[in-house]
Amino acid sequence: MLPRTFDPAAVEARILRMWEEGGWFGASAGDVEAGGDPYVIVIPPPNVTAVLHMGHGLNNTIQDVLVRWRRMQGRVALWIPGTDHAGIATQNVVERRLAAEGRTRHDLGREAFVERVWEHVELTGDRILGQLKAIGCSCDWTRARFTLDEGLSRAVREIFVRLHERDLVYRGEYIINWCPRCLTALSNEEAEGSEADGSLWHIRYPLVAGHEEAAAAAREAGAAAVDRLPDGRWHLTVSTTRPETMLGDTGVAVNPGDPRYGALVGAAAHLPLAGRAIPIVADPHVRADFGTGMVKVTPAHDPSDFEIARRAGLEVLNVMTERAVMNDNAPAAFRGLDRFDARRAVVAALEQEELLAGRDVHRHAVPRCYRCDTVVEPRLSEQWFVRMKPLAEPALASSRDGAVAFAPRRWTRVYEQWMENIRDWCISRQLWWGHRIPVWTCGDCGREMACREDPSACGECGSVALEQDPDVLDTWFSSWLWPFSVFGWPEETDDLEAFYPGHTLATAPEILFFWVARMIMAGHHAMGAAPFARVYLHGTVRDIQGRKMSKSLGNGVDPLEVVELHGADALRWTVLAGAGVGADIRLDHEDLESAFAPGRNFVNKLWNAGRFALMSLGDDPIVPLRDVKGDLRLEDRWILSRQQHAVRRVDEELEAFRMQGVAEVLRDFFRGEFADWYLESVKHRLRPGGPGREAARSVLAHVLDRICRLLHPMIPFVTEELWGLLPGIEGRSGPLIVARWPAVDPGLEDPGAEDAFEWLRELIARVRGMRKEYGVGEGREIPLHLTGGENGGLLEGRGEMLRRLARIGSVATAPPPPGTACAGGVLRDGTELFVPLEGIIDLERERARAVREIDRLAGLSRGMEARLANRNFVTRAPAAIVEREREKLASCKLQLTKWNEKLTFLEGVGR
């Protein structure tokens, strides 16, 4: 006997083992060579930083649904699992651990530190894969990869060297985004925009003596920013949001076409606090119409200033250390100050010297490190870059010509705009954890070489004094190769041949630029084709306050916790049913019990319906459906026909990634139609010796089989368990996971049966409503009279069903004797119901109800009459709609008449 309540823990582990041992998850190149049609998904490899949360739960459930669906359709479905070494993020985590021990990575040294990180990632890596398995992910576990695996590292080297050979990778000194806490360069994408209320300070720079005439001329020409202070000296006013950078100013710039300042170009200003003289130059980048039209130039600490300096030949003076502390290039008073302290000190000093012309509040962008949220400091340094423009072209084309399509569609433009405005990618990181840059420099001749294999001697001079670049590569520099590196690239493997390009990528929009876009570029460059055809960017899992789930906020939910509480199926169903296309999903992390109740309830219902069916089907052989066609009753034909709708809809919804839609269709079909109505209508037939038992058993087995198949991608465990126990499955040759996906069987579609059964449903619902309204307990059977309509005949022989579902004792097709007090109603087809309720009926309430009903119907028909009286409506609206309106009006009027009669009658009773 199966337990009454579904116990996930008891079956999930067993089923999981069965799937894995059966090898049902895997696929090989041979399957494709043998003519199979591949379907490939590569997992967005989770960071090994920490274990997974619900966001991953959603992401991977979606992928699993797609893979299971395709697998059942007969495709050679392959889902590659794996993890990402997540350079900066993982290094940070391990460094934090060390800090707790009072140590830094430098105390350990590079080798020991990296060793330590490996220990960490091996632990979390395994736990992550364990989490994925626990929620039922049908990945090919034998193919699990890690971005720092030997093979993948070879791919990284290969692509680096190749790009280097083609001059698509270069090294240069530029202003990059620098995290003064992580002490590394960041890419543009890793510097996240944030906004802050800051100040815009206006600072006076005294003019170097000898340019008074030019200053006067500028003043004459309308330069408000040039003026003469009481001390007799001329000053320029410049503005900045970061006063501390003025210590590194090496010039002041104006627009060459600005008539106000023409005379001043070539002059010089005194840099306050530093005591240096800096030249005034002209540069087209300066906008005459912004601020004073005069800009201080800090080449070492601002990207555009760097460009100006380069064009104007200004000096570059770095005044900060890598930790963003003022260095020895800054005046003594500021040395050793953190940049923010320095800012305050500079402002105070300027105030002291009366050189502060003013301050405005100013809201401006403050980029922050995407890993530690520290304010990024633009910093001049030598880094490696990838030239992106040439790589972007084919990637852009592939979205424009539809080879890669995004869902929801709106992401297409976001993607394309990023591609159009692509900037070079800074790929070197001053970290220890990651792929070390494969470039060596000869200590003797200085030659620099990018190598696929570690070189033993200099190719130029033969020296063995080679030193490898100490930096590592951006973590995304390995993940952008993922779709083909997992198949053994750069070797020409059978797997690549069979499984590249893949098909669907499901991921979060946050990494559209970081990863998705770059994978498409790498795919084109290395393989000549985009790695997938469709990109589904699903929503983010948030907590009830709308915050993204994260470790630092402590609002993350460990999928394993949910699995333990309600089971993997419940987890999956809950997130899928809550996931509109691309819409975020909110879950209460503090109340998992109710947050996942929808899934738990539904799965349990399925379990119980299955249990009941198994009991009812018993051990006797089941007659195949085709052999009982002649014996099918109305409810049989109805449910079989409804099943075809469900199959059709599920395919449509899955095709469009509408997981919520799939869930809705299946909930309506399984719960709303199969469990609530079909099972209830056939219960009496299923009893031993029940009427039409064989046909009912056939239909029951058939429909439940299809329900299991349709639900399997979403709810794999319970369906597998039930299906395995289900008798009468034709052609069963393995577990459900590889059973054939249902197809629509047009021969089972039966609109007539659907209409007829709908009528019965309406009738029963109406009677139930009346019972409730008049407080007639279910212990008491009531007689039913009905007249009119054409469906009365359907009640023939349905006594048992009516008794069960609505506690109707007898049915007469004639009205009750005149003068009988009745509850009543009219069905949509005009059938009138009467339930004589002598002694029970509340006349007052029934009268009130009649009045209400008359009001409602009168209002309705007035509206319809008005519409039909409208010439525009009658002439312009489609004929079918007008016709329908006429019919509705007629039936409305008819009902109105009846209710009026009834009211008259009721008023006669007992008055």
Place this chain on the structure above:
RNA sequence: GGGCGCUUAGCUCAGCCGGUCCAGAGCGCCUGCCUUACAAGCAGGAGGUCGCUGGUUCGAAUCCAGCAGCGCCCACCA
């Protein structure tokens, strides 16, 4: 400064290429039921001016414009 998304029942969300969904689901709530599949259930029910304003139309939750609130992305304007 640009661009995008969202605003529908107490909560989380469907519906939105205009007219059968006189506005739907799940969770919660109310009422009645331990009806031998299921109380993680069954039956019935309450609850919504579909953000605001205006427009287009015979007809708008559904299309357009403006406004408000929320969220996200992009941006070197000092």
